[in-house]
Amino acid sequence: xxxxxxxxxxxxxKKPEAxxxxxxxxxxxxxxxxxxxxxxxxxxxxxxxxxALKAKKTIEKGKTPxxxxxxxxxxxxxxxxxxHARNPKYPRQSIPRRNKLDEYAILKHPLTTESxxxxxxxxxxxxxxxxxxxxxxxIADSVRKLYxxxxxxxxxxxxxxxxxxxxxxxxxxxxxxxxxxxxxxx
Numbered sequence: 001x002x003x004x005x006x007x008x009x010x011x012x013x014k015k016p017e018a019x020x021x022x023x024x025x026x027x028x029x030x031x032x033x034x035x036x037x038x039x040x041x042x043x044x045x046x047x048x049x050x051x052a053l054k055a056k057k058t059i060e061k062g063k064t065p066x067x068x069x070x071x072x073x074x075x076x077x078x079x080x081x082x083x084h085a086r087n088p089k090y091p092r093q094s095i096p097r098r099n100k101l102d103e104y105a106i107l108k109h110p111l112t113t114e115s116x117x118x119x120x121x122x123x124x125x126x127x128x129x130x131x132x133x134x135x136x137x138x139i140a141d142s143v144r145k146l147y148x149x150x151x152x153x154x155x156x157x158x159x160x161x162x163x164x165x166x167x168x169x170x171x172x173x174x175x176x177x178x179x180x181x182x183x184x185x186x
Contacts, residue, residue: 103142106134111165112185120185124176125169130156132164139166147182149174 108129110116116127130139136154143151155167170176180186 101131101133101138103145106131106138106142107146107166110180110183110185117186119167120176120180123169124172124174125167126176126179128166128168130164130166132158132162134164134166136166139168143168147179149179 108131111127111129119125119127126143128139128143134142136156139156140151140154143149143154150171150173152169152171154169156164157167158164170179177186
């Protein structure tokens, strides 16, 4: 019985609500809430069981069929893949290397022996001691730049003392004696 008294007390403490004309507003809100909620599809027992069976099948069988190529050879040939050109984000060296084999480094000095003097006079050929790494093309280019003459051909020989000699034959319009005088050989 004491519980009934408490409920009467709670009811007595509540203020009686005045009649509100806004009784229609809460009803409008509830209609708006129902329209805003998406229609949630209830999962039926049949669809849940179907999904479970499908997952079980994929686990047992696997997604892709197992088609293995039968290998008849023990050697594996790696397939060639695409090789991209280098595209560095920054240069690996701050400044490019200096060309150490320029025309002054290629031609070390002219040879001034009796046999070379005979070649200058008779065969229109200059003889130089050159760098061992120099090629015939670089020798011809350096002679063209330094002495303003056009070489006809270049022959090279490496001596047993590891000295490379270059025999530079000049064209007929260039005289080797004049170039030797300009150099200071004769």
